[in-house]
Amino acid sequence: MPTPPIHPEPATAEAPLTPAIIFEMLQAHQRTAALKTAIELDLFRALGHEPGDASTIAQACSASPRGIRILCDFLVINGVLAKEAGGYRHTPLSATFLDPRSPASVASIARFLTNPAMQDTYKNLTDIVRAGRTTMEGDGSVEPENPIWVQFAETMAPMMAPLTAPLGAVVLEGHSGPMRVLDIAAGHGLFGIEIAKQNPQARVTGLDWAPVLRVALENARRSGVEDRYNMLPGSAFDVDFGGPYDAVLLTNFLHHFDQPTCVGLLKKVHAALRPGGRAATLEFVPNEDRVSPPMPAAFALTMLTSTAAGDAYPLSELSAMYAEAGFKDVTAHPIPMSPHTIVMGTA
Amino acid sequence: MPTPPIHPEPATAEAPLTPAIIFEMLQAHQRTAALKTAIELDLFRALGHEPGDASTIAQACSASPRGIRILCDFLVINGVLAKEAGGYRHTPLSATFLDPRSPASVASIARFLTNPAMQDTYKNLTDIVRAGRTTMEGDGSVEPENPIWVQFAETMAPMMAPLTAPLGAVVLEGHSGPMRVLDIAAGHGLFGIEIAKQNPQARVTGLDWAPVLRVALENARRSGVEDRYNMLPGSAFDVDFGGPYDAVLLTNFLHHFDQPTCVGLLKKVHAALRPGGRAATLEFVPNEDRVSPPMPAAFALTMLTSTAAGDAYPLSELSAMYAEAGFKDVTAHPIPMSPHTIVMGTA
Numbered sequence: 177m178p179t180p181p182i183h184p185e186p187a188t189a190e191a192p193l194t195p196a197i198i199f200e201m202l203q204a205h206q207r208t209a210a211l212k213t214a215i216e217l218d219l220f221r222a223l224g225h226e227p228g229d230a231s232t233i234a235q236a237c238s239a240s241p242r243g244i245r246i247l248c249d250f251l252v253i254n255g256v257l258a259k260e261a262g263g264y265r266h267t268p269l270s271a272t273f274l275d276p277r278s279p280a281s282v283a284s285i286a287r288f289l290t291n292p293a294m295q296d297t298y299k300n301l302t303d304i305v306r307a308g309r310t311t312m313e314g315d316g317s318v319e320p321e322n323p324i325w326v327q328f329a330e331t332m333a334p335m336m337a338p339l340t341a342p343l344g345a346v347v348l349e350g351h352s353g354p355m356r357v358l359d360i361a362a363g364h365g366l367f368g369i370e371i372a373k374q375n376p377q378a379r380v381t382g383l384d385w386a387p388v389l390r391v392a393l394e395n396a397r398r399s400g401v402e403d404r405y406n407m408l409p410g411s412a413f414d415v416d417f418g419g420p421y422d423a424v425l426l427t428n429f430l431h432h433f434d435q436p437t438c439v440g441l442l443k444k445v446h447a448a449l450r451p452g453g454r455a456a457t458l459e460f461v462p463n464e465d466r467v468s469p470p471m472p473a474a475f476a477l478t479m480l481t482s483t484a485a486g487d488a489y490p491l492s493e494l495s496a497m498y499a500e501a502g503f504k505d506v507t508a509h510p511i512p513m514s515p516h517t518i519v520m521g522t523a
Numbered sequence: 524m525p526t527p528p529i530h531p532e533p534a535t536a537e538a539p540l541t542p543a544i545i546f547e548m549l550q551a552h553q554r555t556a557a558l559k560t561a562i563e564l565d566l567f568r569a570l571g572h573e574p575g576d577a578s579t580i581a582q583a584c585s586a587s588p589r590g591i592r593i594l595c596d597f598l599v600i601n602g603v604l605a606k607e608a609g610g611y612r613h614t615p616l617s618a619t620f621l622d623p624r625s626p627a628s629v630a631s632i633a634r635f636l637t638n639p640a641m642q643d644t645y646k647n648l649t650d651i652v653r654a655g656r657t658t659m660e661g662d663g664s665v666e667p668e669n670p671i672w673v674q675f676a677e678t679m680a681p682m683m684a685p686l687t688a689p690l691g692a693v694v695l696e697g698h699s700g701p702m703r704v705l706d707i708a709a710g711h712g713l714f715g716i717e718i719a720k721q722n723p724q725a726r727v728t729g730l731d732w733a734p735v736l737r738v739a740l741e742n743a744r745r746s747g748v749e750d751r752y753n754m755l756p757g758s759a760f761d762v763d764f765g766g767p768y769d770a771v772l773l774t775n776f777l778h779h780f781d782q783p784t785c786v787g788l789l790k791k792v793h794a795a796l797r798p799g800g801r802a803a804t805l806e807f808v809p810n811e812d813r814v815s816p817p818m819p820a821a822f823a824l825t826m827l828t829s830t831a832a833g834d835a836y837p838l839s840e841l842s843a844m845y846a847e848a849g850f851k852d853v854t855a856h857p858i859p860m861s862p863h864t865i866v867m868g869t870a
Contacts, residue, residue: 193615196862253817305590306590
């Protein structure tokens with residue numbers, strides 16, 4: 177696979193300083209649009225295993241040869257496709273993760289990540305930085321019943337699926353026998369469902385807005401665990417958790433809120449756990465410098481634009497929240513080959 | 524300067540295949556917005572030579588500490604700023620090319636490159652690829668009197684300034700004495716002005732829309748060559764060029780049009796040159812594969828979204844156009860440390 181070479185190297189002792197990286201950043205939005213468009217045109221299905229020329233692909237996509245040629249070239253430049261004498265073909269990356277026929281395809285995440293409700297906020301980024309919070313109404317993406325979470329549940333599952341087995345293993349740690357698990361902000365439900373799959377005596381309660389839980393329940397059905405899957409519709413801050421639980425999952429959730437709100441929620445989680453029970457968060461956890469590794473650190477910008485006070489919290493801050501809420505033995509488990517870390521505390 | 528590490532490496536024999544690059548591309552629009560916002564907030568002026576913390580910078584930018592902290596961290600992740608214990612500071616890149624106090628600052632290019640008239644077209648990219656042409660009205664960016672070209676002239680000059688000396692040297696090649704030069708699509712006028720500066724006996728005629736030429740004339744005044752600078756307002760396709768000229772400049776222009784249109788214009792240029800006179804184009808010229816080098820090759824996408832039939836033409840195609848228009852001795856002169864190439868033909 178070719179190296180995506182559109183990103184100019186930063187200047188070093190050997191390379192002279194040029195403004196190329198500035199030009200490239202100011203055009204970076206093209207990369208988002210190009211990949212989104214290729215997915216919308218079903219380009220990655222149209223590409224066969226033999227190289228295809230622009231006209232053939234254009235016909236399959238009901239598009240123009242000029243448009244397809246320039247789009248495909250752009251995707252080659254960015255390392256997504258390959259080009260050779262006979263035309264364009266899949267790279268291992270596109271065949272694995274973008275061809276809708278691949279079981280590992282994540283193409284659906286484009287719908288959530290380029291959702292106008294999320295992406296259009298960047299038009300207001302200057303005002304957002306001035307104000308220090310989202311310019312969306314109310315609490316932004318976590319406003320009650322925000323329909324984007326149905327879309328998240330429907331489209332982001334392929335990105336989360338590889339994380340479920342590691343999370344299940346860390347939470348269960350060989351634990352078998354009857355157990356009750358609460359999955360807060362269940363979304364697609366995959367994390368709770370994985371626990372139910374790994375432990376046939378586990379009963380899982382998914383908590384989320386009712387329209388979101390319909391997606392989770394459908395996934396539970398597909399996995400054959402719906403008889404052990406209960407639904408608790410509503411807000412994590414308002415509904416009675418019930419319990420006691422042996423484990424509580426808090427995946428992709430704490431980052432939406434400020435520290436006092438997170439501590440309050442963790443206290444409520446603590447109160448719903450049996451003594452010795454575990455709370456496990458799945459988070460983007462940057463290093464203490466907040467600028468590395470790049471993916472978890474950059475996630476803070478998404479929280480700036482879409483929430484009132486959320487953040488990508490480093491481990492020291494997550495640990496402090498857990499401790500303040502009464503948890504002990506807080507441990508961090510980075511998931512290999514992913515930007516996510518599991519942080520776990522014991523009640 | 525730190526390597527911008529947000530771009531995941533493509534998979535190699537050593538690195539496992541992950542969808543990180545897909546996630547990154549779908550979020551790449553954030554990089555454009557972040558740099559644009561930092562420029563709008565005058566962040567690069569607010570940064571001193573000593574590290575400054577988020578609160579201090581926020582005060583200087585009339586912004587919030589949370590917003591500035593997350594924005595600055597994002598710029599560090601992308602290799603634009605540096606962060607150390609005491610706070611944020613300039614990198615050589617930002618001090619040279621983004622601080623408005625630097626004579627080499629290119630910060631103004633953000634206004635043209637993120638102009639909503641240009642950037643918003645990417646919302647329609649799927650329709651554009653289907654149609655094979657811009658969805659802007661008429662001929663898109665080259666519609667008569669399109670106001671974006673005044674903005675281009677006003678803001679893109681710093682990006683073009685380093686190219687003027689190489690272009691002047693190639694066109695003049697030691698030629699001194701009286702000469703007449705026509706600068707088609709003069710814009711900021713810097714290329715023609717450079718010829719007038721290098722040869723005190725050169726007279727330059729700038730051709731562009733009248734409101735654009737006002738910017739060129741102001742630049743000619745600043746350079747002290749206004750007494751040898753004439754204006755020819757109108758469309759390059761419609762106005763009488765006059766002549767004969769010793770040299771004609773066609774900078775950043777041919778890429779907007781299809782090949783027959785380019786050939787027609789080059790014939791008109793040929794007719795306006797004295798025998799042995801030179802036509803010099805400044806262009807993004809990709810290799811014959813149309814996918815390298817990345818910057819000139821990727822420029823084709825800008826032509827797809829903003830024109831009816833423009834392109835980033837490889838040298839074989841530009842040479843063929845020149846030949847068809849009657850030019851001989853066509854030569855290419857890549858400008859070092861820039862994505863631009865000068866292509867020159869002799870009448």
